[in-house]
Structure formats: structure tokens, C-alpha cells
Amino acid sequence: MIQNYLKTAWRNIVRHKGYSLITIAGFALGLACCLMIMLYILDEMSYDRFYPNAGRTVRIDVDASWADNTASMATTSAPLAALIRREIPEVEAVTRFRYYGAPVLRHGEKCFSEERFFFADPTFFDVFSVPFIQGDPRHALAQPNAVAISLSMARKYFGSAEALGKVLTADNRQDYIVSGVFADLPPQTHFHYDFIAPFGNRRDTQVDSYATNNNFSTYLRLRPDITITRFAAKLDRLVQTFAHPELEKLFGNSWAKLAQGGAYFRWLPRRLTDIHLRSHRDFEIETNSDIRYVYVFSLIAFAIFVLACVNFINLTTARATTRAREVGIRKSIGSSRGELVRQFFSEILLLVFLAVLIAVVLAQLLSPYLDLSAEKGVPTAVLANRSLLPLLGGLLLLSSLLAGAYPAFLLSSFKPAAVLKGDPVMSKKSTLRGLLVVLQFSVSIIMIIGTLVVSRQLRFMQDRDLGFGKEQVLVIRKANDLGKGVRAFKQELLARPDVVSVSSASHLMGDPEFGDELYKNPDAPAAQLMKLQRLFCDENFARVFQLRLAGGRFFDKSRPADRKGIVINEAAARALGMSDPAGKQLISMGGERIPVLGVVKDFHFQSLRQRILPMAINYWGEDAFGPLLAVRIATPDMRQALAGIRRIWERHSRGQSFDFQFFDDRFARVYAAESRLSGQLLAFSILAIVIACLGLLGLSIFIVRQRTKEIGIRKVLGASMTRISWLLSGEFLKHVLLASVIACPIAYFLMKRWLGDFAFRIGLDAGPFALAVLITLGVSLATIGVQVVRAARANPVDSLRYE
Amino acid sequence: MIRLRGITKYYANAFVKTFVLRNIDLDVKEGEFLTIMGPSGAGKSTLLYILGMLDEACEGEYFFCGQAVHELNEKKRTQLHQQDIGFVFQSYHLIDELTVYENLETPLLYKKVKPDERKSLVADALDRFHIVAKKDLFPSQLSGGQQQLVAVARAVIIQPKLILADEPTGNLNSQQGEEIMELFKKLNAKGTTIIQVTHSERNASYSDRVIHLLDGWMINGEKSALPGEHRESGKRKKKYPEGT
Incomplete structure (x- = not known):
């Protein structure tokens, strides 16, 4: 029996190639996506469990x-x-x-x-x-x-x-x-x-x-x-x-x-x-991931899985019209309803199985682009994963049940007397199917809005004036390997016409962590120790990074006493309650009196996620050597400057390798998480809308076919092509508009929360929402367009002949 | 073999009951060849489907070989139908995705006939209907007459007591039609009960007895006794929920 079912199923798949392709491809795409996300999540959950006593x-x-x-x-x-x-x-x-x-x-x-x-x-x-x-x-x-x-x-x-x-x-x-x-x-x-x-x-x-x-x-x-x-x-x-x-x-x-x-x-x-x-504390050994990503991605995986199942259900039931006759025949030659349910289930199982196979291949091909595990630097080898088989089994079972149950029971319920006489088996307007389409587009629209807002925030952060100059600065790492030789190295660098200034430093803007130190302002009424972020550098630091002074002065190498002093930022002045701090003194935790030489204007030395923290800049003195050497360069020919600097390094370094990066590249890692999120959201939104459109395409083919007679009659009565096109498109566009009404408030709420994490953020105006709705409308119009126009142009004589 | 008493079928919505069959009483003896005639929409096909247990009457009693069909549940009815009833349709209704061989095999599968027996039954049928050469072709590769031949073979293969045929020659040319009717005649001669629906007096002439339906009423033999009224009633509306 099962052979008979599978034979019918296989021949059905082959006979309706277009339909099968849309159904299987759409489902496979969704499954591939779920698969990748689930492997990523499993990977995230498996951290440190390899230690024998990890639990204790x-x-x-x-x-x-x-x-x-x-x-x-x-x-x-x-x-x-x-x-x-x-x-x-x-x-x-x-x-x-x-x-x-x-x-x-x-x-x-x-x-x-x-x-x-x-x-x-x-x-x-x-x-x-x-x-x-x-x-x-x-x-x-x-x-x-x-x-x-x-x-x-x-x-x-x-x-x-x-x-x-x-x-x-x-x-x-x-x-x-x-x-x-x-x-x-x-x-x-x-x-x-x-x-x-x-x-x-x-x-x-x-x-x-x-x-x-x-x-x-x-x-x-x-x-x-x-x-x-x-x-x-x-x-x-x-x-x-x-x-x-x-x-x-x-x-x-x-x-x-x-x-x-x-x-x-x-x-x-x-x-x-x-x-x-x-764990997201200060002084973590490495930057950790976040359980929230796991939640967000689980949600996305679930949404995509539901989308894919919905598509499957939609397409399968839409095709019920063409399968109805077969149901009638099988019942008339002695099939029970149970047999038919079993038949359609095995057929759906076959489709799902094919989809799962394709999904595995797709996942393997796509995973390098989705970049879920960028941080680890290892592309997820989908095929090699140990969790793959149980996962696939689960997916297969769950999706056959979810996507198969409704179509199987619906199809097997047809009354043979009616379908064999050629009565329509389903009403033209199925509320359930309409609802499912609305659901799909709601998810797509939410994801598109998310993509737009995240990328806008990212651009806002990248374009904002950070209060210091980040272009044309070269960072040489491990400069302290030169030891005392760093002074000669610096001098030789400065002799080059294309080098503006050179500064040693312990940390640079964009570093994940700075040290900190406690100070109190003796003049404040209730003097309390305040935590200031701490950075060590030499006297050229302000020049290299083009910091602006709000008062006082920066360090001066001709004044040895400056080594005891600090320069603070405006945030620190506010935190300590000092209105004009230059020339005043602070008391350190050890009880020492520390002179404040100057105040620099606030600059964003951390991500725009955070407000600007109070900071104290400490002076190392001229001979100091820190791990980092920042070189400001002014030249149109960066390559030549770099080669020159490398030559100087090699003369001083005794074989130590030249380890450099451009400051703006180094700084970009501050927004690595956001730019990764933005890329992933983009990928997933494209996927969601492709799946939704595949569903829409399949549906429009069937609805147009179902309404062929109606279109014929309307044309005979004198309706123009444009009018019929609108009539048909209107049906679908209604769904998209309803989806927008549902999606926008949800997206607004979600994005508001996401932006809430940023101390400096964009406003949430109507732009991304309108754009997302327009994109969705445009893409869905393009999807159904061919079908609609073909139907509207069809010769009514053809469509009415068979009545 | 068959006894119908007061069979009535209607489609109803909130305001209108549309009658298809009204109070049909009918007895069919085993081995009989009965023809149901009547104009379009008279309820012929509906009656045939009810007899074939693919449709249910709203009122009335139906006894098949002494069993009260109207009291059976769906499962039992399917079983009865599986054992004893073969269907032949005007538009053949073969399964497009299956070959001739597989089409013939399918009812046996539903009946859970063992593989060996199944093979020999199908081989017999192919032989008997001279379609051995066609066994691996799909329905779309056959002419209308050939398709109907396969359809009859499929109906006969379970060795049913009763064959129901809904305008079996409607889509065929006269020569093909005649062949099919001859086939029925032969089956009938071997003891199979046959009930056919047809417009054609010529086909009706093959049968032992003819009944006429008009607007859902059964007119025994005589066409003259027209109960007036109900001109609208024969029109079948599109699908309505059943019952009331």
C-alpha cells in the first residue's frame, strides 16, 4: 500500500514541477535557516562543558x-x-x-x-x-x-x-x-x-x-x-x-x-x-556572548519555522482543488478516510524529507555567509556536527506533524459525491489561509523594520563626532618590546615629514576595558571616593588624537612635576563636583594630593551604548614606554608612510615582528556586535520575505486559476485589463496592509527596547516603518504581478468554454 | 438485494430547502439490470451515489442484502462498499498518476488482498479485457474508450455483487459505447447486478427494467403522471452544509 502512496506522491511531485519546487524550496530554505540557528544555539550552550566536573x-x-x-x-x-x-x-x-x-x-x-x-x-x-x-x-x-x-x-x-x-x-x-x-x-x-x-x-x-x-x-x-x-x-x-x-x-x-x-x-x-x-562583568578573560542572543535567535528560528510550515500548509491546501478528484475516486473504489489520511501523510512526509535533505545542503552552503559564529573564527561545519542527526529527526517529525496534519485531514474529508460531480471543494476565500498569509507578512515586516533600525543606529554611531580624530592614526602594538629603545624609535619616526606626532599609551579609545582609580575632591561638601577610568600616556596623546581642551593644559615634558598630575574629562569634573578644576587638587585613595592640570572635552572612549564615564589621564613622562604606540600621519600616500615606518621599526626591533593596525579598524570592533547583528538581521529578513513571497506566489497561482471563470465573465461584461488586475491584486494587498497594521506596533515596541540599551541613539520616526511596508508591498506586487497580468489578459472564450 | 423506502435528499440553508430526491421507494433484485433515466438535474446521479454509499440520504431507509445501510457507521459502510460495489463513471475517473496496472491494483490494495492473489487477479483482468499491452501506460496515453474499459475492469476486479454506472458511455463514440454496453450485458448474464444512469434509450434497451426520475420524484414507467409545482427544485445549488 505504502508503495502505491509513494508512487502517486512521487509522480505528483514530478508532474507539477513548479508547484513542487515552490513548496519544497520554500520549506527547505526555512528549515536550513532553523537548522543553522539551532546548531549555533547548541554550540553556545555547550561552552565549558567539556571539563569533567564542569557542573561543580x-x-x-x-x-x-x-x-x-x-x-x-x-x-x-x-x-x-x-x-x-x-x-x-x-x-x-x-x-x-x-x-x-x-x-x-x-x-x-x-x-x-x-x-x-x-x-x-x-x-x-x-x-x-x-x-x-x-x-x-x-x-x-x-x-x-x-x-x-x-x-x-x-x-x-x-x-x-x-x-x-x-x-x-x-x-x-x-x-x-x-x-x-x-x-x-x-x-x-x-x-x-x-x-x-x-x-x-x-x-x-x-x-x-x-x-x-x-x-x-x-x-x-x-x-x-x-x-x-x-x-x-x-x-x-x-x-x-x-x-x-x-x-x-x-x-x-x-x-x-x-x-x-x-x-x-x-x-x-x-x-x-x-x-x-x-556573565558580563569587568575583567572578564574574554568577551562573552549573551543569553539574549540565544533567546532572540531561538525566536527567529521559531518564527521562520512557523513561516515555512504555514507556507507548506497554504500551498498544500490550495492544491486540494486539484487533488479533490483523486480523493473522490479513491473513496469510490473502496478507500476509507483513514487510508487517505495515511496516504497524504506519507506524501507530505516525502516532501518534508526532500526538503530536509535540501535544507542540510543549503545550511552547509549558507552558513559561512550567515556568520553566526564570527567570534569563534571557525565556520560551523553543518555536516560534521554531531547533533545534526537527532536535530534533523526532530525537525522532520515536528514539521510533518505541524505541516501535514491539517492538509491531510482536510483533503481526506472531501465528499466523493460532490467532488466527482465537479462541485468546488473549497470556498474561494479561506479565512484561515488569509490569516496565515497575514501572519507571514507580519513577521517579514517586523524583521525588515528591525534591519532598518539597527543599520540606522549603526550608521549613527559610526558617523557621530566622537570628540577625537580617529582617521590617519596608525597603532603599533607591543611597542614595549623595544624597551628603552622606544625613545630613539619615536624620535626617528618624528623625523619623517609625514609623521605629525607619536604617543605611547596604555589603552586607546575603543578598548573594552580601562583600569580605574579612586579619587575624592577635598573641596566638595561631602567628599566621597569616586571611580575614574584610568589611562596612561605621554605628552603627545592629545595631539595625536586631536583632543580638545576645556580648561587648563595638557602634560608638558619640560615640567617634571607633571608626572604627578592628571588631566580629567568634563564627566569627571561633574562627578567630583568641580566647576573649574584646572589648578585644583584631588586626593587619591592612598591619601596623596594629585594636582589637576587640565580638563579635556568629553570624548567617546567607549561605545555609544554607554554614557561617557569620568576619566583621569595620567602622565608617564617622556621616557615611558607603553604597549601601544599611536602615530598620527598626514600624507596622501599611506602605503609609502607605512613602508617607511616599518623600515624604522626593523632597525630598532632586533627581529621582533612589526605588529600594526589602523586605529579606525581597531576602533570598529566597538560596534562589532551591532554590525554583526545588522548583517544577520538583513540575511534573515531577506529569507523571511523570500519564504513569504514563495508562499504568495504559489497561492496566487491557485487563486487566479480558481477565479478564471469569474475573470472571463467580467471581461465578457466589459471590464478592462487594468481593472481586473486591480481586482486581483487588491485581494493580496489587503493582506499585506493588514500585516503592516499588526507588525508596526510590535516592531515599535521591540525596537524601542533595543534602542533603550544605547545611551546615544537615534529617534524612532515613521521612516523605517513606512519603508518596510513599501518594500513588502513592492516585493509582493512583483511576485503576484506576472500571475495577475496573465490572468487579466487571458481570452475569456478559453476560460468559459468548459462551463 | 436492494430495498429503498422513502429516500429523500435535500440541500438546506437557513431559508430554503432544495429537494433533489423525494420519497423514493425502490426494490432491485439480485441479477437485475436496471436503468435510471430522466432529464438533467432529476436526481439520477444522486440516487446512484446513495446506492453506492458515497452519499447519504437525509431521510428514508436503505437495505443492502438485508443490512440496514442507513444505520451503519462510516467504517462499516466503507467495508460493505469495498466488498460488493463497483463504480463506473461518465468521465472514467482513473487516477492520472498511476498506470493501468496500478489503477487496477488499487481497489485490491484497499481490500487488503494478498500480493500473490492480487497479481493473479490483475493479470486475469488485463487478459479478460484485452488490455495486457496497455498495462504500463498512464490514463492520459489511452483513448476514451480504452480508459472506460480500464474503468470497467477496475470496477469488476473486486468481483462485486453490484455495478453502478453513471452515464458510462456519455463521453464515448457510438461504437465504443456499444462495446461497453455489451460488456455490461455479459457481466449481467454472469449474475452481477447492474444499475446504470443514462440519457440514451439505446443504452436503456440493454436493461431489464427502466425507472424514470423527474425533479426528484420517481415516475414508475409512465411519464405522464407529472406532479405539478417545484420547477425550481431540481437545480442543484453549490455546496451547502448537509443535514438540518
């Missing part, structure tokens, strides 16, 4: 607030780890690590700058239990000059030779002996490390303050018999005993009083597996 591994975070300052950090103070080990027996293992910058490692001829070099407690591999290929994880960090490295690093430096016992020289100063080789980490982790070296006797690890100097990442593994809530309670008690007294001393007030003023200080456990999607 926890990071300690710090939340603190006083006065108008708040801090939420992914790092803790140095002694907390030992304290926890001592006070909480349910903790199996604790470890700390810290990043001190990227050293330049050398082994023979091979020399690279390494970003993923961390220092850690010897217990590191007890908490982060990665498999070791050489060496023993328990003793790998026992010696002070040991380093454990990843397999790919071992290959990079030592090729196929044994890595154990080999020497790596860091920054030409310090030798490390390779003590272990561990397996490479998968991309799905919030913390990638290639080198782990023991702290040894570093002084910062011995600092004995529990509440300040939160510089260390502290991770631990709990015993299975303690819940995270109970562990959190124990941490709270430690805060009261050890952190509060210290803070009372620091602020000179009792903790009860401070707490009354809204101050708090907390140590919070955070599950390892939650970090990637839910």
Missing part, C-alpha cells in the same frame, strides 16, 4: 558599591583563594590565575608574541582538568620556572620533537622549561590558554587585602554534597568576617552606616557553565 566548578565574582560608584568584577583579591580553602571544607580545589600581558617567546629561530600566557597557582590543572599529553598535571607547575603549554604550541615551537624539558625564553629576560603538554582546548570555552606558568614569588600574590586589589581570577571545585546556594551563604559569612572590617577602615565609617548609605560588598559564586552566556 565555580568562579568567584565581586560586586561592590559605595557612593555613586558600582563595580561588578569577574576577579577577586589575592588572599581569597587561601581563605576559602581554609574556611570552607566543602571546597575540593581552588586556584587563581592572572594575565600580565603577552610576552614574546623565543626558541632558537622561532619567536612569537603570545597572547594566551597566564600565571597561575600550582593547583591550576586540578580545577581545569585538561588531558595531558606529556608530563603530569599534578607536578607540572611545581618548579618556579616551569611552563605547561598546549599541544599546538608545542608543535609551533618544537615541531615533532619532544617538548618536555625544552626552554622558552620570554622577552629576552626569563627562561621557562616546558614541564607539560596539554591537549588543545575546544573553541567552546570562555577561557583559552596556551601557556600556564606558576606565580612563583610574585609580590602581588602576597597582598593581604581581602577587599581591594581585585586582580585575580579565582576558580574552585565544590564537593558534590554542597549546593551552590549553601556555598553562597558560606561566602556571605566570610565577607562579614574578613571584608567588612577592612572596608570600615578604608572608608572610616562603620559598616552598618555604610550599608545604610547603599554600600555593599559581595563575593558571589558563578557556575563555570553559566559564564559564557550570562
